[in-house]
Amino acid sequence: MKHILVTGGAGFIGSHVVDELLLVGFKVRILDNLGPPTHNGALPEWVNKKAEFVQGDVRSKEDWRKALRGINGVVHLASYMDYHLDFSTYIRTNIESVALLFELIVEEKLPIQKIVAASSQSVYGQGKYQCETHGIVYPPMRSEVQLAARQWEVTCPECHKPIVALPETESDEPSPQIPYGISKLASEKFLFNLGRQYGVPSVALRYSIVLGPRQSFRHFYSGALRSFAVDVLNNQSIQMNEDGGQTHDFVHVRDIAHAHLTVLTDHRADFECFNVGIGKSIRVIDLAKMVAEESGVPFNPSFNNRYRVGNIRYTPMNIDKLRGLGWEPKYTVRDAVKDYLQWVRQFNGLKEALEKTYNEMARDGILKTGK
Ligand SMILES: NC(=O)c1ccc[n+]([C@@H]2O[C@H](COP(=O)([O-])OP(=O)(O)OC[C@H]3O[C@@H](n4cnc5c(N)ncnc54)[C@H](O)[C@@H]3O)[C@@H](O)[C@H]2O)c1
Known part of the structure; x- marks a missing residue:
């Protein structure tokens, strides 16, 4: 397996995966539509020049056909994300793209030896x-x-007393509640069932919350880190959602990128899904504190009873299955914060982009302020 196609390779995670693959000697082609919200039609300067770039859409069979010429491995990352109200776009982008890929593999008897697809903790x-x-x-x-x-806490559905979140493991019964998560689960089912039927080893990686340089600051909600960084860079106090006591698994993008290499080159990963995270929960307020510390400003968070509808308060993740293949996260959350801050400082218009996002989320009833 020498020639790898990375869909979404101009994006945040994809561009790091491309770097990682090139570093170990793979030939890489990118398929990306350079569309909003991540891009404005231009290829970002951080996309590795050693990769071949094909502009196209994973919702188009013709674009897949062109991009798959001479390819024998696929890393499929292009996706529709966040909480948008055009629900059908999740189906067309995240599920149909996998179906189109398999249609071409079957019709044209393509010699694809492995597919690794991005899934999510969602x-x-x-x-x-x-x-x-x-x-x-x-x-x-x-x-x-x-x-x-x-009333931010999650309580027992039987007795309504406080309960403790348990780390998600791959053997848990998935139960996605938002269109994005539902589409990711359906795409996994397409991947594994068609992969087995047509003999194409396939792997799904369920990432936690990924942090680091090149992260889009135009996405809809993604990014406590982006929001905190924008506040700090504009000399404002950090605005917290809820009470800051939400806990999540935050992982550095370079650890995520390396996970792709691990599963791409290890047959034990075939037809399996893996959680990819750091394996520890961090309170959102502690993430905010790190941003303030790494920016050298006092930490005075403000709480305005703001919350995101549908937000999951606790998302602990068990990463032992991927560890079993020899992969281990190497970076700390603080490393990710530092690397992100260093990168994001160079851009203008961050505040305006964040305000636009928040206005749109409020318009769509996703971001709200309580009494
Ligand atoms: N960032 C996270 O924390 C996170 C967490 C869980 C899962 N994921 C998954 O990781 C993958 C990559 O996400 P990311 O954070 O790098 O986002 P990103 O927006 O930075 O990258 C996605 C890339 O896909 C491209 N793309 C989107 N729709 C496309 C289409 N229809 N055709 C062709 N290209 C298209 C975009 O232009 C972009 O370059 C996605 O599948 C996402 O669901 C991300």
């Missing part, structure tokens, strides 16, 4: 919790009434 939905009285429970999403009343 497939687990709200996740599983431990209740002292009722054991393992699966609470529903927190209601808007609850969030508006500033």
Whole structure:
């Protein structure tokens, strides 16, 4: 396997995957439409010049056909993300793209030896919790009434007492609740079922929250880190959603990129899905504190009862399965914060981009402020 196609290779994670593959001697072609929100039609200067670039759309069979010529491995990252109201675009981009790839593999008997596709922690939905009285429970999403009343905690669906989030493992029953997560789970099902039927070893990587340089600052909601960095760079106090007590697994993009190489080159990964994260939960308020410390400013967060509808408060992740293949996260969350801050400082218009995002989210009823 020498020639790898990376879809979405001009994006945040994709461009790091491209660097990693080129470094170990693969020949790489990128298929990317350079569309909004990530791009404005121009190829970013950080995209590795040693990779061949094909501008095209993963929703187009013809674009796939051109891009797949001479290719024997695919890393499929191009995707529609976040919380948008054009729900059908999730289906067309995230599910149909996998179906089109397999149509071409079957029709043209393409010699594809491996497919690695980006999935997400979002497939687990709200996740599983431990209740002292009722054991393992699966609470529903927190209601808007609850969030508006500033009751941030997730409680037992039986006794309504506080419960503890348990790390998601790959053997857990996925239960995505938003169109993005549902489309990612469906794309995994296409990948594994068609992969097995047509003998194409396939792998899905379920990333946690990825941080680091080249992260789009035009995306809809993605990025506590972006939001904190913009506040700090504009000499404003850091605005927290909820009470800052949300905890997530934040992983450096270079560790994510390396995970692709691990599963691409190891047959033990075939037809498996893997969580990829750092394996530890960090409070969002501690992430904000790191941003302030690394920027050399005092940490005075402000709380305005702001919350994101559908946000999952705790997302711990178990990464032992990927560790079993010899992969290990090498970077800390602080490394990711430092690397991101160093990169993002060079751009103008960050504040305007963030305000635009927040205005759109408020317009669509996704970002709200409680009483
Ligand atoms: N960033 C995260 O924290 C995170 C977490 C979980 C999963 N993921 C997944 O990782 C993958 C990469 O995400 P990212 O964070 O690098 O985002 P990104 O927006 O920076 O990169 C995505 C790239 O895909 C391209 N693209 C989008 N739609 C396309 C289309 N229809 N045809 C061709 N190209 C298209 C974009 O132009 C962009 O360059 C996605 O599949 C995403 O769902 C990301």
